[in-house]
Amino acid sequence: MWKRVYQTYHRTNFHGTQSVDWACMCLSSPIPGQKQAPAVGHCNGSCSLDRNGNRSSTSVPNGGELKHRTHATDATQNLIKDEENLGYKEENAVYKENALEQQKLLQEQDQKLKDAEQEEEEEYKPQIRWPDLGAQAFLHIGALYGLYQLFYANFYTFLWVVVTVWVSGIGITAGAHRLWSHKSYTASLPLRILLAFAFSIAGQRDAYTWALDHRIHHKFSETDADPHNAKRGFFFAHVGWLFLTPHPKVVAKRKVIDMSDLEADAVCMFQRKYYIPLFALCSIILPVAVPWYFWNEDLWMSFWINFNMRFTWTLNVAFFVNSVAHMYGNKPYDRNLMSTEAPIVSLLAMGEGWHNYHHVFPWDYKTGEFGNYSLNITTGFIDFCAWLGLAKGRKSVSPDMVLRRARKCGDGTRFLDDEFAHKDQVWGFGDKDIPREDIVELAKMQN
Ligand SMILES: [Zn+2]
Numbered sequence: 001m002w003k004r005v006y007q008t009y010h011r012t013n014f015h016g017t018q019s020v021d022w023a024c025m026c027l028s029s030p031i032p033g034q035k036q037a038p039a040v041g042h043c044n045g046s047c048s049l050d051r052n053g054n055r056s057s058t059s060v061p062n063g064g065e066l067k068h069r070t071h072a073t074d075a076t077q078n079l080i081k082d083e084e085n086l087g088y089k090e091e092n093a094v095y096k097e098n099a100l101e102q103q104k105l106l107q108e109q110d111q112k113l114k115d116a117e118q119e120e121e122e123e124y125k126p127q128i129r130w131p132d133l134g135a136q137a138f139l140h141i142g143a144l145y146g147l148y149q150l151f152y153a154n155f156y157t158f159l160w161v162v163v164t165v166w167v168s169g170i171g172i173t174a175g176a177h178r179l180w181s182h183k184s185y186t187a188s189l190p191l192r193i194l195l196a197f198a199f200s201i202a203g204q205r206d207a208y209t210w211a212l213d214h215r216i217h218h219k220f221s222e223t224d225a226d227p228h229n230a231k232r233g234f235f236f237a238h239v240g241w242l243f244l245t246p247h248p249k250v251v252a253k254r255k256v257i258d259m260s261d262l263e264a265d266a267v268c269m270f271q272r273k274y275y276i277p278l279f280a281l282c283s284i285i286l287p288v289a290v291p292w293y294f295w296n297e298d299l300w301m302s303f304w305i306n307f308n309m310r311f312t313w314t315l316n317v318a319f320f321v322n323s324v325a326h327m328y329g330n331k332p333y334d335r336n337l338m339s340t341e342a343p344i345v346s347l348l349a350m351g352e353g354w355h356n357y358h359h360v361f362p363w364d365y366k367t368g369e370f371g372n373y374s375l376n377i378t379t380g381f382i383d384f385c386a387w388l389g390l391a392k393g394r395k396s397v398s399p400d401m402v403l404r405r406a407r408k409c410g411d412g413t414r415f416l417d418d419e420f421a422h423k424d425q426v427w428g429f430g431d432k433d434i435p436r437e438d439i440v441e442l443a444k445m446q447n
Pocket residue numbers: 177181182214218358362
């Protein structure tokens with residue numbers, strides 16, 4: 001209250017000066033430290049007016065008819081009160097005005113944003129591509145029938161499924177992904193031919209097209225330009241994106257991503273050019289005919305098992321990286337991304353589930369921080385090829401780089417060697433590992 005009066009005084013320039021302070025006010029206001037205000041007529045003597053209310057020689061430069069506050073009339077005091085109230089009202093009015101203006105501005109911005117979004121939505125209405133939906137339905141329904149047939153199949157047929165899944169898997173992970181999409185190492189001609197062949201067994205389009213979409217996915221993750229934008233939901237990220245018309249931004253980005261390195265790769269371009277016959281030969285005829293020719297597996301049975309079931313299995317494992325590993329799990333390296341660390345996906349996808357790390361350091365040929373081959377078979381394969389002299393120039397990330405990024409952006413789950421880590425965990429009060437400073441503080445807190 002008193003402070004309030006002082007402020008009003010200051011503003012209304014009662015003393016005719018802007019440098020008025022508590023000590024020179026002499027209005028019945030308390031001097032800081034005093035509970036009571038000085039009695040009227042008892043100036044503390046430090047103001048620029050003398051005890052009779054006359055201006056001293058060193059007083060107010062502006063001149064004018066001044067009155068000592070202690071001799072102020074009731075009318076003046078009422079004026080102060082009025083001004084005080086007026087001040088409040090003025091301030092409130094200004095505040096309200098500002099708030100209203102700001103609110104109006106925010107509403108306008110919101111409306112503009114909504115209009116823009118609506119325009120974009122009106123522009124882009126995803127359409128179902130029926131042939132692609134039909135292909136997915138055929139693959140998945142046929143895969144279920146193939147799974148049923150597997151119970152009656154020769155045991156060698158089962159082993160053949162495992163072999164083809166692994167070989168085609170390496171074609172995806174070590175080939176289309178780590179080599180052609182990310183250039184995380186360089187491969188000799190024989191290795192590239194082997195990887196192109198393995199990738200053709202997988203049947204997931206040609207490596208050039210796969211790498212193009214994957215580069216866009218990394219460059220524009222979780223935006224409209226991301227071909228399997230996880231923000232559009234699990235189903236879309238998993239499979240929906242393959243039978244819906246792409247967002248115009250995806251189409252636009254496909255034209256601008258630099259693919260010159262792959263255009264200069266003869267193996268990659270050969271696989272692209274002859275993709276359809278290669279698909280027929282490597283993804284259908286070879287997997288289906290081998291069991292029939294070598295151990296007399298029923299051809300009908302072999303088709304549903306070795307084409308539909310095998311194909312759909314690798315397809316869904318790859319889909320898990322786009323759906324599960326973009327939705328569930330920790331984010332030790334960058335919490336701002338949607339991609340996560342998903343060990344189960346790593347197990348199934350031969351090391352591709354360390355996806356938070358991979359999106360932060362996409363050039364690392366390991367696609368994960370730790371060199372544990374058990375959940376990263378692909379890294380073991382590339383290291384083996386390097387040992388054979390078929391692969392070289394493996395790019396990686398220094399521990400310092402990882403640590404810096406994890407500290408800066410991580411969600412705190414990569415705590416093992418963080419200096420702020422809760423390293424020495426304790427079971428409760430009485431554990432001898434309780435830190436010394438905690439013990440001292442605890443002792444003080446005890447009653
Ligand atoms: Zn990638």
